[in-house]
Amino acid sequence: MVPNKFDLKSYLKERAQKIEKTLERYFPSEKNYAKRVISAGKYSVFAGGKRIRPILCLAGCEVVGGEWEKILLFAAGIECIHTYSLIHDDLPCMDDDDFRRGKPSCHKAFDEATAILAGDGLQALAFYFFTHPELVKNIKKTRLLKAIHFISKVIGFEGMVGGQMVDLLMEGKKGSLKVIKWIHLNKTTKLIEASVVSGALLGGGTFKELKALSFYGKNLGYAFQIIDDLLDILGDEKELGKKTFSDIKKQKLTYPKLIGIEKTKELAKKYTEKAILALTSFKEKGIPLKSIAEFLLNRVY
Amino acid sequence: MVPNKFDLKSYLKERAQKIEKTLERYFPSEKNYAKRVISAGKYSVFAGGKRIRPILCLAGCEVVGGEWEKILLFAAGIECIHTYSLIHDDLPCMDDDDFRRGKPSCHKAFDEATAILAGDGLQALAFYFFTHPELVKNIKKTRLLKAIHFISKVIGFEGMVGGQMVDLLMEGKKGSLKVIKWIHLNKTTKLIEASVVSGALLGGGTFKELKALSFYGKNLGYAFQIIDDLLDILGDEKELGKKTFSDIKKQKLTYPKLIGIEKTKELAKKYTEKAILALTSFKEKGIPLKSIAEFLLNRVY
Numbered sequence: 001m002v003p004n005k006f007d008l009k010s011y012l013k014e015r016a017q018k019i020e021k022t023l024e025r026y027f028p029s030e031k032n033y034a035k036r037v038i039s040a041g042k043y044s045v046f047a048g049g050k051r052i053r054p055i056l057c058l059a060g061c062e063v064v065g066g067e068w069e070k071i072l073l074f075a076a077g078i079e080c081i082h083t084y085s086l087i088h089d090d091l092p093c094m095d096d097d098d099f100r101r102g103k104p105s106c107h108k109a110f111d112e113a114t115a116i117l118a119g120d121g122l123q124a125l126a127f128y129f130f131t132h133p134e135l136v137k138n139i140k141k142t143r144l145l146k147a148i149h150f151i152s153k154v155i156g157f158e159g160m161v162g163g164q165m166v167d168l169l170m171e172g173k174k175g176s177l178k179v180i181k182w183i184h185l186n187k188t189t190k191l192i193e194a195s196v197v198s199g200a201l202l203g204g205g206t207f208k209e210l211k212a213l214s215f216y217g218k219n220l221g222y223a224f225q226i227i228d229d230l231l232d233i234l235g236d237e238k239e240l241g242k243k244t245f246s247d248i249k250k251q252k253l254t255y256p257k258l259i260g261i262e263k264t265k266e267l268a269k270k271y272t273e274k275a276i277l278a279l280t281s282f283k284e285k286g287i288p289l290k291s292i293a294e295f296l297l298n299r300v301y
Numbered sequence: 302m303v304p305n306k307f308d309l310k311s312y313l314k315e316r317a318q319k320i321e322k323t324l325e326r327y328f329p330s331e332k333n334y335a336k337r338v339i340s341a342g343k344y345s346v347f348a349g350g351k352r353i354r355p356i357l358c359l360a361g362c363e364v365v366g367g368e369w370e371k372i373l374l375f376a377a378g379i380e381c382i383h384t385y386s387l388i389h390d391d392l393p394c395m396d397d398d399d400f401r402r403g404k405p406s407c408h409k410a411f412d413e414a415t416a417i418l419a420g421d422g423l424q425a426l427a428f429y430f431f432t433h434p435e436l437v438k439n440i441k442k443t444r445l446l447k448a449i450h451f452i453s454k455v456i457g458f459e460g461m462v463g464g465q466m467v468d469l470l471m472e473g474k475k476g477s478l479k480v481i482k483w484i485h486l487n488k489t490t491k492l493i494e495a496s497v498v499s500g501a502l503l504g505g506g507t508f509k510e511l512k513a514l515s516f517y518g519k520n521l522g523y524a525f526q527i528i529d530d531l532l533d534i535l536g537d538e539k540e541l542g543k544k545t546f547s548d549i550k551k552q553k554l555t556y557p558k559l560i561g562i563e564k565t566k567e568l569a570k571k572y573t574e575k576a577i578l579a580l581t582s583f584k585e586k587g588i589p590l591k592s593i594a595e596f597l598l599n600r601v602y
Contacts, residue, residue, distance in 0.1 A: 034463030162335030
C-alpha cells in the first residue's frame, strides 16, 4: 500500500530506523575478549549512512507484495556487507581515506589489523543474518538460498571485490569509457541491483517482476556511482562526511575526468530516467522506488 | 563403508584431489579486468595445504551415512574460508608472515591491497559455493541453511575473527591458560568442529550423532592448534612450508611458552584421545575420523 501523498522523508526514516534496530538487536555482544573487534565493527556500522541498499531491499520486497518487516534481517545483512566494503576500501593500502561518514575511518579510530578483522567479521555476520532462524521461518527456503547465492556472487571476485581491484589498478592510468563502466558495474551497481532484486525474490516476486527490478537496480546503480563521482568535486565535505577532491588526488578514473562535469550530470539523469521507466508496470506501487531514484539523483551526500 | 584395512594415505589423497578438482571447476575465470585478484585467490588456494577442514567435512558426512561426493562444494567452500583467513593473517599488520605453504605469502607474491581483496573474495566465494544450485539440489534445504548459519557464526566476531584479534592483542603480554584456551577455541577449534559437524548435518546425521561429532571436532581442534604451536618450535621449515620460531619472535602466547614442551605434548595427546573416545558409538565407521586424529597428532607439517 502506497499512501496517496507519498512522504519520502518519513518513509526513509522509518526504514532506516527499523534496519538500525535490527542491527542493534542481532549484533554480537561486546562482552568477551574480542570486544575490540566487535566495537570496531559496531563503530562503522553505527556511524550513520543513508542505509540505501537495505532500504532498496525492503522496497523490492514491498513492491512485489511482500511484507518488508519479515526480511529486516536480510536487509541488515546487506548493510553489514556495504560497511565491510567501506572499511576495507578506506585502508591505507587501498583508497587511504581517513574520514568516513563524518568520523575517522575504522583504521584511524582503531588500527589497520582491527579494521581488516572488523570488515572480515562484518562479511561473516551478513551471512549469519541471511541464514538466521528468525528470517528462515518467514521465507521460502528455495528463494532464500537463491537470494544468498545472488548476493555472494555480486560481492565477490566477479563483482564488488573485482571492481575495487580494477578501481585501484586504474589509478593514474588512462582508461576508456568501457573500463570505467565496468568498474562502476562491479564496484557499485551489482550490489545495488542485487539489493532490490533479492528483496523482491524474498517477497515472492514473479520472474517478470524480478526482471523489471533488475533493470531498475542496474540503472539506479550506475546513476548512484556517477553521482558519487560528481559529489567528490561538487559536494560539501560536511554534508558528505568525507574529503572532497579525493578522486582527483588519487588520479582515479571517473566520468567527470573523462567527459566533463556537464556531460556526467546528463548521464546520471539519463540512467535515473531509465531506472524509473522500468517501474511502469508496478503503477502506483512503484512510487517509493521512483522517489528513491529521484532523491539519489538530487542528493548532496 | 570402511574397508577392513584402512589406508589413510590414499583416503586423504583421494579426498584432497576431489576437493581440488571442485575448487578448480567452480573457481571464477581469470578472463576479465579483475584477473589480478582472481589470480591471487587461486595462487593461495592452490598453494597446497593438507585440506584437513574440507576432508573432515566430507568424513563427517560419511560417518553418518551420507554421500560425501554430494557435498564437495560445501567442503570446497570451507577450504576457501580457511585460505582467506591465512591470507589475512599473514598480512604485515597482522602476523607479518612472508611464507606460507612453501611459497611467498599472497601479499608478497602480489601486494597488500590485492591480498586483502583476494581474502575478501574467497570469503564471498565460500558462501557462493554453499548456496550453489549444484549443491542445493542434493541437500535438504533446512539442513543446508543450518550448516551455513553454523559456519558463518564460527568464522565471525564470535569465532575465528575474534580469536585472531585476541591472538594479536596478546602478543608480548602475559596471559593465562584460560586466555590461550579461549584464543585456540575461537581462532582454530570452532571452524574445525564446524567442518565435521556441518558435514554430518548435510549427510543427515541425528542429534546424537551431531553431538558426538561436535565433541570429536572440539577436542581435535584443540589438539590441532596445540600441535601447531609445537611445530613452530620442533618442526622443520621445509616440511612446514613456513618459518619456524615465528611465534617466539612475535612473543605470541602459546602453550609451550606457558607450560613447556613436554606438558604441551601430553596435552595434545590428551585432547586427541578424548576426540577418539567420542567416536565409540560409530564403531567401524569411525575409523577414518580416528585415523585422521592420530595422523594430525603425529604430523610434521
